Amino acid sequence: MSFKTPSELAQGACSVAVSKSRWSVVQMLILGIFAGAYIGFAGFLYTVVTHDLVGFAGVGFTKFLGGAVFSVGLMLVVIAGGELFTGNCMMPMGILSGCVTTGQVLRNWLWVYLANFLGSVLVAFLVFHSGLAAGPVGAHALKIAAGKMSLTFKEALVRGILCNWLVVLAVWMSMAATDVVGKIFAIFFPIMAFVASGFEHSIANMYFMFLGMLLKGSEKVAGLANIPEGKLAYVGWEGFFHNLIPVTIGNVIGGVFFVAILYFVVFKDKLKEN
Template structure:
């Protein structure tokens, strides 16, 4: 076959876990920063594409096209190289197989998550400074951010589970691919599905919500977005945490349980630690 079988992917995932946990702290920081920015690029493209598309093609197709545009973020992470916290929710398969320790995984997660945050915030600031997030694009960015920051804990949590189930499946499938084009297609469909479905991704949300906070003092954009005072109040550090905590917890469960754990249990007899 020109691609790896699921059992072979399980072995590759263990080898990948070993490699990721062996990275120097400086490597985790640099690659994590890049991954946070790459996901932000996908987020900005999504915002531009969906700013007015629904009035021409309908809401459903607008979400589909927006989801397709967002896939560029994970393509950049996997093909160009980056350390993404949500994707790294696959590496516990290495601990289950005895390739790495839980301590090594937690070290990777904490450093990469912090680096993803910095990269996301930095890109949001750059986008803000370009002035490109103005008019319809800026009002769309405000609506996206306020919607995320107003989500109840339970909805954000379960949306986070569903999101990272698909994101880590995209990483899993990309490991099966033996060439660039195959990797692109392996990434494209699961990521398009999670975005079009409206699920919640912690690293993408860091970018979306940071840009929303930066834009909230633009009265013209606020008026154009039609935000209520309650929605505007949600655009704050408190609103950021209100979303990012449950979404992060959900992302961990979605990736670790439904991909890493389940595939380990399915193929543990074929994994060579």
């Protein structure tokens, strides 16, 4: 066949976990910054494309198109090269298979998560100072940030679970493809689905919320956004972590349990043979 089977993907996931566990700190920081930046680029593209589209195309198509363009972020990570915390939630399959240790996985997660944060806020900082978010695009970005920061803990947690179930499946499916076009299609549909559905991605949220915090200080942007004071008050560091903590926990649950653990249960006999 021109693609790998699910059992072959499980075997490949173990090999990937081993490779990722061997990165040096410098390699993880560089590749993690790249991945955070690529997700930030996708976030800005999403905002530009969707900021005024509802009035012309309706809510549903706007969500679809926003998800479609956002998928470029994971395409850059997988094809160009990057270390993305949410995608690396597949690594515990290597723990279960005995090819990596829990310490190695946690080491990767720690440095990659930190680097993703640096890359995402770097792009948010550059976008803010580019002047490209000084008008209606910025107002839309501020609305997005306020909406994320005002979610309840439970809402953020559950949306995080649903999100990374799909994101890790996108990475999983991309491993099945043997050519670049196949990888693009494997990534496109799950990422489009999670964004259009309104699920929550921790690394994307780092970008969206940090940009929102920068834009909140602009009277012009805040005026165009016309967000109620009660909701705008969430935009700040407290709101940042109010969202990021449950979303990150949810992302770990979604990727580790619903993909890594359950696929290991299905294919553990095949993995033992190897």
